[in-house]
Amino acid sequence: MRRFVVGIDGSEESRRALAWALEAAREAGATLDVVHVWSWSVATYPGFGVPVTSETITEIGHAAEETAQAVVDEVVGPDPDVEVRLAVVEGAPAACLIEAADGADLLVVGSRGRGGFTGLLLGSVSQQCAHHARCPLVIVPSPHADQRARG
Secondary structure, eight states: OOEEEEEEOSSHHHHHHHHHHHHHHHHHTOEEEEEEEEOHHHHTOTTSOOOOOHHHHHHHHHHHHHHHHHHHHHHHOSSOSSOEEEEEEESOHHHHHHHHTTTOSEEEEESOOSSSOTTOSSOHHHHHHHHHOSSOEEEEOOTTHHHHHHO
């Protein structure tokens, strides 16, 4: 059976990537692995006022799981005709997505997500996936990409 992987982060771009990947998986008869990557190191960076404790890290992980499940529920719906598996992992987004896509038939990401500069056409995660993924990659563009490119 074919396997597609899509990365989500809760952004509108990742929702669009998930919708695209869901339709592609449906057409190809593939399973769809939805991967949400979170990192406690950014959320607890000194100066943000969040103490680094095991409870805090656990809470951030639970919040990531809830966010990811809400995105899947919203985009995929209750009864998809595609096998959808959700994985919520802690780590560096690009590295985790590349690892999750090892052996996959396709990796799908949005053109940019929550991090970085909003004016960029290609985010750091999608750029890293483009350089290092070991399977075909689809980068789903933002509907505003043409406007940003023209300035």
